[in-house]
Amino acid sequence: MTEIKLFATPETGVWEPTPDGNRRRIVLYTDELMMVEFAFEKDGVGWLHSHPHVQSSYVAEGRFEVTIDGEVETVSAGGAFIVPSGLEHGVKALEAGRLVDCFTPHRADFLKTA
Template sequence: MSENFSLPKGVVWVDSGGGVMRAVLSERPELMMVAFAFPEGGVGALHSHPHVQSSFVAEGRFEVTIEGETMTVPKGGSFIVPPSALHGVKALEKGLLIDAFTPRRDDFL
């Protein structure tokens, strides 16, 4: 096992509620990568955290709200959430987000 690599067989999915599943893909204190799988209609409720978040839409289409601005982001699109910004998502179809957080979100470990 290496701290520099993470393989699919080692990924553990946990229930985040409302049918949304979360898996930490890789992490170090400075940076973390997390996958979120959403069913159609699944919601990531409005929230904020002190981390910078960068998100990539790997599958599906999401309605994304950041600080009151809402946009539909399709597969292949991405967005950045500044620290402490109020944000949330709604899956317009079944989808997968790949999120990076800096620093690491220890509450996900």
């Protein structure tokens, strides 16, 4: 079994481009949970999509227009949102910013490129 990392630093993980033109880095993960940081430039879009994972997102920096199942809200730094399994969701960065997302279970599709 691979040793599980319990702590991360700002240097943990490798930034990689996302298919929608933003960047992400895997911070930490176990089989049950994954933490991923996403970075967006102003007007960057996280395409509408859905997945079976439950997702919680914390806005670490910036301001985002967040759409979840057709409902749209603006969420600023310090705010957060949860996406239940299977709901269509996406974001638009109203200014440059960062999201810290947690997924349960972990996103195996992200590990294929990590």
